Each structure stands twice: as C-alpha cells, then as structure tokens.
Amino acid sequence: QFHDPLLFSDAQRAWGRTLALPTTAVWRGLVLAVQAVYWLLVRGAQAGLGVPAANGGWHLDLLARLPEFLALLLALRLLVACWRRLPAPYTVYAAAACLFPLFYPESSQPLSSYPRFLLVNFPLFIALAVLLAESRLWRWVVVGVMLALSMVATTLFASFA
Numbered sequence: 001q002f003h004d005p006l007l008f009s010d011a012q013r014a015w016g017r018t019l020a021l022p023t024t025a026v027w028r029g030l031v032l033a034v035q036a037v038y039w040l041l042v043r044g045a046q047a048g049l050g051v052p053a054a055n056g057g058w059h060l061d062l063l064a065r066l067p068e069f070l071a072l073l074l075a076l077r078l079l080v081a082c083w084r085r086l087p088a089p090y091t092v093y094a095a096a097a098c099l100f101p102l103f104y105p106e107s108s109q110p111l112s113s114y115p116r117f118l119l120v121n122f123p124l125f126i127a128l129a130v131l132l133a134e135s136r137l138w139r140w141v142v143v144g145v146m147l148a149l150s151m152v153a154t155t156l157f158a159s160f161a
Helices: 007-015 022-047 060-085 088-103 114-118 122-132 136-158
Strands: none
Touching: 022 060, 022 088, 060 088, 060 114, 060 122, 088 114, 088 122, 122 136
C-alpha cells in the first residue's frame, strides 16, 4: 500500500530511534544499568529511600534502566536454552526477535521497550518452561516475581497521568 518495504525502519525515527549496531545498544544499556545501580545504592541511600525526583516522585526512567538490561541478559540465557533444547526454527525466530530491537536503540535509553518486545517472543517462554520443569522451587520463585512485577506494572499503568 505504501510502496516502501522498509517503511517500518523510517517510522523508528518518530520514536527517537536510529539505526546502529546491536553492540551499541548493549554497551550503552550496560553503562546506563551501572549508573542506575550507582544512583540506587549510593545516591539513593544519601537522599533517603530511592531516587526522588524534583516533583517529589521517583525517577522512573532511571529505575527502568536496570530491569531493561536484566531483560536482555535473561533473553540471552533463554536463547542458549532454545539452542540446546528446542528445534532450530524456534531458535532462529527467537534470536531474530531478540536482535532486531537492538538495531534501533533509542538515543536516551537504548534498551527502552526491550522487555515489551520480549513478551511476544514465544520460544523464550517455551525455553523458560523447559528450564523451570526441572526445579519446583524456581518455578515458584518465577511465579512470585512475575506476580509482583504484574502488580507494579498495573499500578504504574493505573496511575499514569
């Protein structure tokens, strides 16, 4: 309809994303995650609890940097599980779906939305299920963490102004 098979690539600019090597997103994401840990542990401890913003709230962008990088690390671990335990087409699909968002990092937060992109990467969830089938304890840990994250996400969504 638009006579441009790469239109999706042009649309990324509207979101502040530009074409770059995936290593750029990974490196900048690591640097920002380390900065977030520093602010949470050092500056946050000096300021009281957390990292208060000027308006009295929290720096949610700063707090999001660490989970975004942890999502990348989890995706890499699950890709290894896909490679070892799932058929090759699943692994190729999962790798492509994990790699593509890294080609278009956002300028201020290179891994912004990366966890959201992983939610539709179904081979990663199959690999997670395969890994969790071996340990009942880890199954309940993951269920508890996902329940807590779901409640936090729901609260943030409901309070979004």
